[in-house]
Amino acid sequence: MSAPPRRRRSTALIRLLQIFTMCAAFLAVHFSAPTPAQAYTHLCGSFFGVDGNDPISYRYYSITSTYYNAFNSAQGRWDATGATGFFRYEKNNGDPEIEVRDGSYAWTDWARTSSQGCTLGYWSYDEVYIAFNSRTMGGLTAREKKIVAEHELGHAYGLNHVSLTCSNPGPAVMRQGRDKFSCGSDGPWYDDVQGVKANY
Ligand SMILES: [Zn+2]
DSSP states (O other): OOHHHHHHHHHHHHHHHHHHHHHHHHHHHHHSSOOOOOOOOBOSOOOTTOOTTOEEEEEESSOOHHHHHHHHHHHHHHHTTTOSSEEEEOTTOSSOSEEEEEEOOSSSSSEEEEESOEETTEEOTTOEEEEEEHHHHTTSOHHHHHHHHHHHHHHHHTBOOBOOBTTTBOOOTTBOSSGGGGSSSOSOOHHHHHHHHHHO
């Protein structure tokens, strides 16, 4: 009389093992691919009234051709992604959402994006200024300058810095420093676009 219960116990154990194996196989199939990068972080602000495919106006204030080219390429790169809105050049706009300039500045950064105010989560007053430092960026290639401009536009969108690497879990233009330059393509990347979508 002791054999049947043992057999039942072992049958139940095999069932459990089968279920466990099936679960493990399911998990392996569904989670063996690298997790999509979603490490974006946000600054205080975003552009008010921007949704779907609304324009974000920008204008140059004292720009040389080198940084005009960098910024112009960068805004085109962002517009080619699925990020919310698009950047629109408005030469005669007295109060554009983004003012772009370059100059030789004493500060050590390559570029700076500064918000002129943030009210209830939206950029306020003159919204956003972007300044490229020709003194510190001079040694960068044209491609690298473009990627720096993409980074600054990410700040304008309201993205903060992340520490993603090229392969794990994926590149991000919002990473600081030179490492993103060797990630193969030119950005903006998945995490950057997801960050913008989450902010608008
Ligand atoms: Zn930055």
